[in-house]
Amino acid sequence: MNSRTCEDVLDLLEEKEDCTEEELTLLLRCEEPQVVHRLFTLADAKRRKYVGDAVHLRGLVEFSNFCRKNCLYCGLRKENRKLKRYRMSWEEMYALCERIARLGVKTIVLQSGEDPWYEAKPFAEFIHRVKKLQVAITLSVGEREPWEYALWRDAGADRYLLKQETFDRELFARLHPDDDYDTRLECQKVLRELGYQVGSGNMVGLPYQTPEALALDIKKFQEWDFDMIGIGPFIPHPDTPLGHFTMDPEKKCLLTLKVLALTRILTKTTNLPATTALGTLVPGGRERGLRCGANVLMPNFTPHPYRSQYTIYPGKICVQEAWGGCLSCMKEMVTKLGRTIATDYGDRVRPIR
Numbered sequence: 001m002n003s004r005t006c007e008d009v010l011d012l013l014e015e016k017e018d019c020t021e022e023e024l025t026l027l028l029r030c031e032e033p034q035v036v037h038r039l040f041t042l043a044d045a046k047r048r049k050y051v052g053d054a055v056h057l058r059g060l061v062e063f064s065n066f067c068r069k070n071c072l073y074c075g076l077r078k079e080n081r082k083l084k085r086y087r088m089s090w091e092e093m094y095a096l097c098e099r100i101a102r103l104g105v106k107t108i109v110l111q112s113g114e115d116p117w118y119e120a121k122p123f124a125e126f127i128h129r130v131k132k133l134q135v136a137i138t139l140s141v142g143e144r145e146p147w148e149y150a151l152w153r154d155a156g157a158d159r160y161l162l163k164q165e166t167f168d169r170e171l172f173a174r175l176h177p178d179d180d181y182d183t184r185l186e187c188q189k190v191l192r193e194l195g196y197q198v199g200s201g202n203m204v205g206l207p208y209q210t211p212e213a214l215a216l217d218i219k220k221f222q223e224w225d226f227d228m229i230g231i232g233p234f235i236p237h238p239d240t241p242l243g244h245f246t247m248d249p250e251k252k253c254l255l256t257l258k259v260l261a262l263t264r265i266l267t268k269t270t271n272l273p274a275t276t277a278l279g280t281l282v283p284g285g286r287e288r289g290l291r292c293g294a295n296v297l298m299p300n301f302t303p304h305p306y307r308s309q310y311t312i313y314p315g316k317i318c319v320q321e322a323w324g325g326c327l328s329c330m331k332e333m334v335t336k337l338g339r340t341i342a343t344d345y346g347d348r349v350r351p352i353r
């Protein structure tokens with residue numbers, strides 16, 4: 001009976017590409033193999049319909065692992081004294097961006113913990129310089145003041161990633177001792193008004209996270225109409241307060257893929273990465289993501305020895321890979337799946353409503 005109802009929801013999704021939060025919860029709870037299989041197949045078809053077969057590559061540079069915050073789940077949290085910290089200099093970062101651009105990568109993602117060492121003005125000058133390499137620039141450096149976001153946008157930054165992690169207010173508060181739910185969303189508003197393409201996202205399999213909370217995330221993704229949404233499994237880090245919350249990896253993988261698939265169907269043209277966390281959770285995780293709605297991959301270009309020190313969670317894949325190796329690895333992955341590598345910048349195209 002349960003599976004019949006789920007089939008009904010799938011019919012609805014196939015035709016209307018929309019459903020209620022309750023209906024999302026029903027599908028998230030369902031473990032019926034045929035239902036799950038049909039959901040994934042549908043998401044793959046919608047991905048092809050709305051964003052095609054091309055996979056966009058976003059070159060990732062993790063330039064500092066210092067963070068002023070203490071998010072309960074994250075290995076970069078300030079109170080993790082075991083972590084060896086690093087900061088790349090502007091010159092080091094620029095030389096790296098030049099090399100990435102020369103490889104034909106069209107987007108560079110500059111990511112770090114929340115590190116005030118990188119002041120707004122020199123950062124703007126840096127962005128201005130990197131823009132001349134004719135790449136799209138995505139920033140992922142957390143919460144800052146509106147004037148800083150504005151300065152960076154003027155300097156040429158194109159996109160900004162700032163994940164909500166969960167849209168459940170209570171869970172958000174429990175996980176983020178330094179953060180306010182509405183302040184985070186206010187940042188999103190500011191960024192959007194400044195003309196950034198904005199990205200959000202969540203973690204799946206967090207302690208105390210219910211299917212209802214995940215359904216809410218998906219509805220919020222749809223409501224906010226984000227340009228990019230990063231959906232990844234929570235992977236416990238032993239040197240954090242949540243280090244002991246384990247869950248069967250395959251179960252967590254399936255749940256993450258369901259969230260990804262449903263997000264594709266409801267948001268249509270949003271850019272969805274097959275995350276490194278998904279590839280870390282289970283072998284072939286990213287490939288499975290690409291077949292359940294994802295259309296983006298993020299090759300890691302962080303130089304050694306820093307790469308192994310950006311341990312937001314343990315066991316991260318690609319850490320041992322030689323510099324530039326992820327690019328060829330991903331090209332092969334995409335080809336094997338019968339897909340192509342995008343040659344354009346991969347800006348998000350809004351669906352016609």
Ligand code: 5AD
Pocket residue numbers: 073074075163165202203232233234235236237277312313
């Ligand atoms: N497992 C998976 N993802 C994590 N992140 C942080 N900690 C973890 C973890 N333990 C992700 C969050 C955050 C980014 C820095 O990394 O989504 O946005």
Ligand code: SF4
Pocket residue numbers: 067068069070071074075076077078112113114142312
């Ligand atoms: Fe810092 Fe981001 Fe990790 Fe929170 S999730 S501790 S803000 S790096």
Ligand code: FES
Pocket residue numbers: 299300317318321325326327329330
């Ligand atoms: Fe990094 Fe395969 S993508 S090693």
